[in-house]
Every structure is written in structure tokens, then in C-alpha cells.
Amino acid sequence: MVSKEQIARINALYKKQKSEGLSEEEKKEQAYLRKLYIDSMKANLKSQLDNIKIVKPSNCCDHNHSDKNGNHGHSHHHHKGCNCKSH
Numbered sequence: 001m002v003s004k005e006q007i008a009r010i011n012a013l014y015k016k017q018k019s020e021g022l023s024e025e026e027k028k029e030q031a032y033l034r035k036l037y038i039d040s041m042k043a044n045l046k047s048q049l050d051n052i053k054i055v056k057p058s059n060c061c062d063h064n065h066s067d068k069n070g071n072h073g074h075s076h077h078h079h080k081g082c083n084c085k086s087h
Contacts, residue, residue, distance in 0.1 A: 002036055
């Protein structure tokens, strides 16, 4: 996780880069902090995606609601007892 201080430093280096430029040492620090920030964001996103669960409504039928083109709906008969509103 990136700290508030590290984010503040990223912003300060960005502002300095735009106004007067950075020394080689500051450029290295900026690259390091940016990589740290991006890696942290990727890990956070991966964690969120890993915790996603697709849940089928309990009152839905067991068939696919998409045709071969990804369009919802059915070209065949209505399934009795299905209350998924995709028919």
C-alpha cells in the first residue's frame, strides 16, 4: 500500500518536473514511487476481482439467456417457472 506521504511526494515531484525540472536522483525517485503506486493499484484491483462472485437468481431457469451474438432473449419456447425477466 502506498502511504499518503508517498502520494504527496509523487505529486510534489510532478509539480517540480513541470515547473523547473528534476535532477537525475529525483527522476529515479519519481519512477520508483510511480511503480510502487501502480503495483499497489494493480494488487488492489486484483483483490477486488478475485472476490467477485457471479450469482444466478434462485428463481431463474438453468438455460443460457444469450444467443450466439450475445443478445438476450430466446427464440424457443418460454420456460415455465422461470422468473428471470429475460424471456
